[in-house]
Amino acid sequence: MFxxxxxxxxxxxxxxxxxxxxxxxxxxxxxRQIEFYNTSQIKIDRIYTPxxxxxxxxxxxxxxPSEYPFTRGVHATMYRGRLWTMRQFSGFGTAEQTNQRFKxxxxxxxxxxxxxxxxxTITGYDSDHPKACGEVGRCxxxxxxxxxFEILFDGIPxxxxxxxxxxNGPAAVLLAMYVAIGDKQGVSRTMLGGTTQNDMLxxxxxxxxxxxxxxxxxxxxxxxxxxxxxxxxRWNPISIxxxxxxxxxxxxxxxxxxxxxxxxxxxxxxxxxGLNVDEFAPRFSFFFASHNDLFEEIAKFRAAxxxxxxxxxxxxxxxxxxxxxMRMHVQTSGxxxxxxxxxxxxxxxxxxxxxxxxxxxxSLHTNSFDEALCLPSEEAxxxxxxxxxxxxxxxxxANTIDPIAxxxxxxxxxxxxxxxxxxxxxxxxxxxxxxxxxxxGFLQKEIADSAFKxxxxxxxxxxxxVGVNDYAIANECRxxxxxxxxxxxxxxxxxxLQKVRRGRDNAMVxxxxxxxxxxxxxxxxxxxxxxxxxxAYATLGEICDVLRGVYGEYKELIVI
Amino acid sequence: xxxxxxxxxxxxKPGLDxxxxxxxxxxxxxRDAGMEVIYTGLRQTxxxxxETALQEDVEVIGLSILSGAHMTLFPRIxxxxxxxxxxxxxxFAGGIIPEEDIPELKKLGIKEIFGPGxxxxxxVKFVRKNLPKRI
Numbered sequence: 001m002f003x004x005x006x007x008x009x010x011x012x013x014x015x016x017x018x019x020x021x022x023x024x025x026x027x028x029x030x031x032r033q034i035e036f037y038n039t040s041q042i043k044i045d046r047i048y049t050p051x052x053x054x055x056x057x058x059x060x061x062x063x064x065p066s067e068y069p070f071t072r073g074v075h076a077t078m079y080r081g082r083l084w085t086m087r088q089f090s091g092f093g094t095a096e097q098t099n100q101r102f103k104x105x106x107x108x109x110x111x112x113x114x115x116x117x118x119x120x121t122i123t124g125y126d127s128d129h130p131k132a133c134g135e136v137g138r139c140x141x142x143x144x145x146x147x148x149f150e151i152l153f154d155g156i157p158x159x160x161x162x163x164x165x166x167x168n169g170p171a172a173v174l175l176a177m178y179v180a181i182g183d184k185q186g187v188s189r190t191m192l193g194g195t196t197q198n199d200m201l202x203x204x205x206x207x208x209x210x211x212x213x214x215x216x217x218x219x220x221x222x223x224x225x226x227x228x229x230x231x232x233x234r235w236n237p238i239s240i241x242x243x244x245x246x247x248x249x250x251x252x253x254x255x256x257x258x259x260x261x262x263x264x265x266x267x268x269x270x271x272x273x274g275l276n277v278d279e280f281a282p283r284f285s286f287f288f289a290s291h292n293d294l295f296e297e298i299a300k301f302r303a304a305x306x307x308x309x310x311x312x313x314x315x316x317x318x319x320x321x322x323x324x325x326m327r328m329h330v331q332t333s334g335x336x337x338x339x340x341x342x343x344x345x346x347x348x349x350x351x352x353x354x355x356x357x358x359x360x361x362x363s364l365h366t367n368s369f370d371e372a373l374c375l376p377s378e379e380a381x382x383x384x385x386x387x388x389x390x391x392x393x394x395x396x397x398a399n400t401i402d403p404i405a406x407x408x409x410x411x412x413x414x415x416x417x418x419x420x421x422x423x424x425x426x427x428x429x430x431x432x433x434x435x436x437x438x439x440x441g442f443l444q445k446e447i448a449d450s451a452f453k454x455x456x457x458x459x460x461x462x463x464x465x466v467g468v469n470d471y472a473i474a475n476e477c478r479x480x481x482x483x484x485x486x487x488x489x490x491x492x493x494x495x496x497l498q499k500v501r502r503g504r505d506n507a508m509v510x511x512x513x514x515x516x517x518x519x520x521x522x523x524x525x526x527x528x529x530x531x532x533x534x535x536a537y538a539t540l541g542e543i544c545d546v547l548r549g550v551y552g553e554y555k556e557l558i559v560i
Numbered sequence: 561x562x563x564x565x566x567x568x569x570x571x572x573k574p575g576l577d578x579x580x581x582x583x584x585x586x587x588x589x590x591r592d593a594g595m596e597v598i599y600t601g602l603r604q605t606x607x608x609x610x611e612t613a614l615q616e617d618v619e620v621i622g623l624s625i626l627s628g629a630h631m632t633l634f635p636r637i638x639x640x641x642x643x644x645x646x647x648x649x650x651x652f653a654g655g656i657i658p659e660e661d662i663p664e665l666k667k668l669g670i671k672e673i674f675g676p677g678x679x680x681x682x683x684v685k686f687v688r689k690n691l692p693k694r695i
Contacts, residue, residue: 119575119576119577119627119629120576122576123576123603125576131576131603131605132576133629133632134575134629134631134632134633135575135576135627135628135629135632138627138628138629139577139627139628207578208578208580208602209578247581248580248581249581335581337676338676338677339675339676339677340677372656372675372676372677373656373658374628374656374658375628448584448588451581451584451585452584452585452588455585455589455680456680458679459679459680459681465677468677469679478659482658482660484658485628487632556601556602558599558601560584560587560588560591560599
């Protein structure tokens with residue numbers, strides 16, 4: 001971006017500065033550390049100059065928003081046109097309680113819904129299964145049958161909101177319920193907007209909420225992609241997720257590389273269905289975490305867009321620009337929140353949100369300050385949403401597109417994040433792809449090692465955590481009000497489920513479940529039959545049991 | 561010091577949640593401190609955990625849970641330990657456990673509950689100090 005002569009002059013001047021000016025300062029004001037690193041173990045230089053970006057070509061590497069390689073953003077007007085979607089992940093207790101929380105958040109200015117399901121739902125068990133005991137409604141809303149969804153969306157028109165569902169193993173069941181509710185509300189399937197997370201690969205090495213083995217799991221993922229491509233044009237069938245990879249302990253480069261590799265695997269599995277890449281790739285979406293190192297995160301988001309665009313163009317020969325764009329949702333990082341001095345978390349979330357916005361996200365969830373202690377209270381959630389609103393309306397950062405572009409540091413770091421991620425991608429390619437990397441425990445080990453290293457850095461105070469290993473308050477007394485989910489939730493939910501089972505046409509349910517077994521056996525797309533099953537009030541556990549029977553259950557590969 | 565007895569610890573994940581970052585770090589830290597650590601993996605029922613404790617003849621169990629089901633699952637584990645006469649096994653726990661639940665859990669016999677932000681060194685020292693005396 002600079003002419004050769006100018007660069008040489010800058011290099012010469014930098015040398016002079018390092019030899020004459022700098023030593024005097026270092027003598028009287030030595031640097032705080034001998035070397036500085038970010039979480040990805042990238043060494044951070046003292047100062048960045050045009051020398052560090054001398055090989056960059058503006059048009060080729062940055063370009064303009066909404067055009068290849070999308071480094072500067074996916075939309076031509078970005079936040080000058082429309083702000084990011086403020087989408088708070090929420091769900092707890094019964095469908096009634098979560099319906100109330102949804103309405104509260106919409107009323108407070110939230111612009112999209114995002115459902116958190118409880119563990120029995122996520123792991124494919126009905127609320128009255130023995131393994132569900134004590135877990136119903138604890139970490140999300142309990143959903144076992146269409147009846148729960150009817151209550152959950154009561155008074156919420158599906159043609160007016162978009163809904164994101166954090167669901168993977170039983171994603172087909174929950175999407176089927178959403179379609180069924182849409183049908184009941186009279187909303188055309190072509191109008192249904194939202195996202196199913198539906199990213200099973202990361203489950204095997206990061207989030208670890210698996211039901212079936214990897215191959216049938218990806219078959220189900222691909223069923224949803226195929227079905228949505230043909231029937232639900234406004235649905236994002238998959239949200240390829242780095243968030244859980246990062247939360248499990250990965251650093252930013254690993255998060256980026258492993259997520260994009262999962263994306264590659266899903267493009268391949270969908271191509272095998274005979275779909276053209278330009279038919280389905282435009283609806284792929286991504287989900288990343290945002291941590292405290294502001295510039296590392298901004299660089300990660302920008303590098304992610306550029307790298308994905310290159311992969312789609314060069315590896316998969318996509319033609320449409322939209323097949324190459326990476327739309328993303330970002331959530332601030334849960335694992336950076338501290339139980340000590342919880343109000344400090346508001347500041348962490350603010351920094352992380354700023355990184356996401358400066359990084360050009362399409363959608364954002366801000367964590368609440370009390371989440372290292374419990375599920376967020378109403379007040380804490382509102383405050384978290386206010387962080388986004390203040391950044392959007394008061395900080396001015398949304399008024400121009402990609403405002404950090406051109407920073408020597410951020411551009412150099414963006415390049416380095418991309419290079420390091422590419423190295424990982426090549427390594428996994430050489431290993432034989434993501435399935436082998438999972439079977440060998442390679443990804444699990446990489447993440448566990450990074451997590452342990454991070455903890456060691458905190459334990460020996462190499463990495464300061466305010467309020468935890470420094471600036472701690474002795475005998476800290478925590479007085480913030482905590483949200484509690486009572487055991488009554490489980491009783492009510494179980495009673496409702498049992499009533500549903502008694503009240504439905506059981507012969508019909510049996511017939512549809514037999515059909516599902518046959519579909520799974522013959523490797524047909526399961527979506528149409530699951531939609532039919534939901535309408536007949538078959539339960540989530542029943543569907544998953546049929547599929548467990550056909551596919552078997554996944555046994556965890558333990559890597560410490 | 562080669563005669564020193566190797567402490568046997570079971571690190572267990574009851575409940576359906578899959579947040580194993582903490583449990584794995586604890587397992588690794590105790591192992592690095594010279595202990596024999598058995599990690600159960602995810603989603604273990606109370607019955608499975610107690611059975612493993614019995615089979616592996618551990619002196620210490622570390623329970624990790626972040627799903628909020630601790631008030632259902634911990635009492636059940638403690639009850640089963642009594643049934644199997646594993647009264648001399650020292651149990652500690654960690655995860656997202658509200659402070660107001662701690663007194664009740666301690667009453668059940670759980671020696672200590674550690675929250676987020678606990679240094680691994682604290683755990684190592686705690687286990688060594690509170691090791692049950694076996695005859």
